[in-house]
Amino acid sequence: MAHAAPTRTRDLRLDFFRGLALWFIFLNHMHYNVLTWATNRNYGFSDATEIFVFISGYSAAIAYGGAMERQGFVLASARILRRVWQIYVAHLMLFLAFTAEIAFLALRFDNQMFVEEMNVLTFLDEPHVTLIQALLLKFRPVNMDVLPLYIVLLAAFPLALWGILRRPLPVVVASVLLYVAARRYGWNLPNYPGNAGWFFNPFTWQLLFVLGAAATRMPAALDWLGRQRRWLAPLAVAYLAFALWIALSWHLPPLDGSVPAWLARHLYPVDKTSLDPLRTVHFLALAYLTACWVGPQARILSSRLAHPLVICGQHSLAVFCVGIFLSFTGEFVLLEFDGSIPTQLAVGAGGILLMTLLAGILGWYKAAEKASQPRPQVVPAA
Template identity: 50%
Template sequence: MAEPRRARGEGARTGTVVRLPVRARPAPAPRDLRLDFFRGLALWLIFLDHVPTNVLNMVTLRNFGFSDASEIFVFISGYTAAMVYGRVMHERGFVIASARALKRAWQLYVAFVFLFVVFLAQISYVAGRFNNPLYAEETNVLRFLDEPDVTLIQALLLRFKPANTDILPLYILLMAALPLVLAGLLRRPNLTLGLSVALYAVTRAMGWNLPGWPEEHVWLFNPLAWQLLFVFAGWCAIGGSERLEPVLRSRVAVVAAGLFLVVSAVVVLSWSVPALDGVVPEELGELIYPISKTDMSLLRFFHFLALALVVVHFVPRDWRGLTSPLARPLVLCGQHSLEIFCLGVFLSFGAHLVLVEVSGRLWVHMAVSLAGIAIMVALAAVMSWYHENEKRRGPERPPGGPA
């Protein structure tokens, strides 16, 4: 065994071994289950919202405020990405962290291509089987049936996206830009966030967006606008949440956020509840409408911030409910978000098919919704079991290799 390296100086001259102190690597912080819990909740809500005419859509977040589950998904994705790859960039440098982040972006791209192909096959089969071209029209794949070669190329370029898949290409572009964003956040966090705000403001003022296909279409989730939420999440993960700690603990801020949530709920409910018709003054309506989802209106952004403030204030990191059996299904889905999202797209179309072709009774609405969520939880549980089993086995040893 090699002799320990002697330090220069007196110890080296006398032949004694000087043992240098070894700095222990700090143990990683325990996983914040709130991220997995609320990302799993966002995936459930996205699945329910993607089922047209579903009765349970009436109880999802989008019916009680300006924002919906999309903001939750994008924010948590940005927070976890900055937390994971930011640590890698700090410890191992820009190149290694960039390679890992771009690898993740490539995995997302492959998942989108797989989702695109299988989803089109599902819709094409159903449209032909039931002789109903409306299925292809509702899911935005009718153009593929007319021009499959051109549509496939446009899909590979992320310009053509079937219905309910738009958030995945947004996530791909945000992950591809993550190395540059992280480099800025680690060196000049406030300046990087300020540049993100400036890009958002110019985008809204100039009407910028990425082109879609066909030519008259644009991206449903404008990356130039939605990047603000993603970068803000990264800013919080890098250290911004500690700077916001006084605000999170302030009762005045929590009360103000709660009042904003109540007012936004009244405004949104006035769109569908006849009793609340006219509750929003015409002058106020002209000021706040339209509340754009494509360009992430400021009202949507502020509504999400208010919601996040209230949740963080009342749901601490060590809340026991996060480890309860009732929360376990949500946590599992949140830990396997990519696979669960793709599965949810297939299940939402299947649930829509059942409601149209079989029955539209209330109990059928409940059944297909609960069945879809149960299938999502089952897949997440199987994947979690598989990963845990692989960890216990450890790396496989080659035949005849060293123990």
């Protein structure tokens, strides 16, 4: 969600695919909408969260890497922590609005299922305790796990960025070792209520964040990977095809039982909380093929068709928060009023339209504010 400073060489792929991830997250949070089949969640091991976290790491390195090189560790760290505070405040505001929406609709329509399904019952029973836990990021309603993960990753980012600017490879190795150790020993941050840990384990999900950040400082490695396209691309396609077969076997009756028992024992469960290696490799395969086939100057990125996605990606924090709020609103409409296919399509399209409209307004305001700033006058030399 950190934004790179606008430059002439801005890579619109970051904004485009971050905007796409925001749309996918919004749709995936509505469990009763046919449009979820338009997202990548049902066609492999990874989903939009991996896209979002990786691009967030990449964008954070672009946004703050130059500042750390020019202004030093302390000032750059202060800028990063200021952004952490902004995201933390946004998370708390979203938490209050989201829980209020759920509680109001549950009471207004006398349907306790919403309170239980969205994990808000504890808050209503013990608001004085639960509010403190929410401030500590230990209590979160369902679908509100991404921002706390990002807050923790970005808060720890100054040290990682300092290392990436000097020796990116050792930082990547340390990240991989932390990932392996966290999965091996079950490290996670405490949750409330219970001791299940965070839904997105920061000790494992940091891997994608660090890989995204390190990619900005390892051009030689990326160039080498690009030159290996002849054998890496077919390998990536083969793995994606394998993941597609497994994922479709979960949903399509003709493929049910097509996965051999011995293979299923090695594959399942495909753990999202601790970022299962199958998910990690699946995302990296997608990222590799995307980088091979969609260049930074691809014409589609600057087209009118791509503009809604690009502008949503450029204002990701606000769009994400509104998307979380709208996703429950949409699910409520489908469950309480009309769950027909036309209504599902209308609710999904309407939510995306509102998210895009918000991004457009923010973009217009930012451009107007920038244009209204007085230009420095050049004083002629005496």
